[in-house]
Amino acid sequence: MHRRSFLTKATVGAAAGGVTLAAPVFAQDAPTVTWRLASSFPRSADAIYSGGEAVAKYVSEATGGKFTIRAFPAGEIVPALQVLDSVQNGTIECGHSASYYYYGKDPTLSFDAAVPFGLNTRQMNAWMRHGDGLKLLREVFKKYNVVNFPCGYTGTQMGGWFRKEIKSVEDLKGLKFRVSAFAGAVLSRLGVVPQQIAGGDIYPALEKGTIDAAEWIGPYDDEKLGFHKVAKNYYYPGWWEGTLQVSLYVNQDAYNKLPKQYQAVLDQACAAATNDMIAKYDAENPAALRRLISQGAQLRAFPKPVMDACYVEANKLYAEMSAKSPEFKKVYDSMVAFRSNVLPWFRVAEGNFDGYMSTIRK
DSSP states (O other): OOOHHHHHHHHHHHHHTTSSOOGGGGGGOOEEEEEEEEEETTTHHHHHHHHHHHHHHHHHHHHTSEEEHHHHHHHHOOOOEEEGHHHTTTSSSSSEOOOOGGTTTGGGGGGTTOTTOOOOHHHHHHHHHHSHHHHHHHHHHTTTTTEEEEEEESSOOOOOOEOOOOOOOGGGGGEEEOOOHHHHHHGGGGGGGEEOGGGGGGGHHHHTTSOOOOOSOHHHHHHTTGGGTOOEEEEEEEOOHHHHHHHHEEHHHHHOOOOOHHHHHHHHHHHHHHHHHHHHHHHHHHHHHHHHTTTTEEEEEHHHHHHHHHHHHHHHHHHHHHOOOHHHHHHHEEEHHHHHHHHHHHHHIIIIHHHTTTTTTO
């Protein structure tokens, strides 16, 4: 009875916009649990970093302070790109990260974040929650002693900041580009020299000319990091991230020790943080893009021949990876089947509505 009452209250709190998760009666005599959360994101990237802080806030509110999580920004207790490893070995109980950072560990992990020419936010959310996405990825992460929870979306990301224009596939050759590892594996087939650099280190690398171009997230975050000051050409779309799903990674042993009610709290807290993150990006990105353009950013679309060449190479890479790994193939086939099923609906309804509304000027 108490558990049913709690779940009702917690769900209502999350559905109401993530403002608060109501504290249930059971929390008064529940055990005290204290965790640490390491983020892969700098505090300055507040929209994406705040996902971890939001989880901590909601968990504490929902348990009357009995279950507390302290969030730390990238590099403070764990290096930005070692969050998953630290959760796996129990150095920390949980981490807020993006799985494509661990492409080198296992490319299949990337499906939990973003893959080239994958899904947009709505499609990813649907595949994870009402398709086989979460089920399949839980099986993958189980090998690493981790339980994964979707915990934020950025929306479709931008293609990045370039010192020089990209007019053809030839312009990609020799380009030193800070980009996620999976996208880098595709782009390297076209002559790009991919660089994987943590968010907080991108600006100095771009400023010093160590790299020629860099992608991060989108207007709101990119403006804060100041990329427009050192590279003016701002390309779109980031075809390697139709959305980025950020996740909360929880050490399996630590998770198993939680009372069932606390496990339910954690799940609801991640759902609330997810809703809040995509809402913040959708609210902040339009104004940030206008500001960037007013400060000299040159908005440019990747030429279609470039997009087509990248798409061809991405599919070749998928085929190669699927031939090597049955597990990769299983997850990839599920995502592609889901994408093929939903794209016609999005094109008919959402696509046409958005297309028409974008022509209206008041």
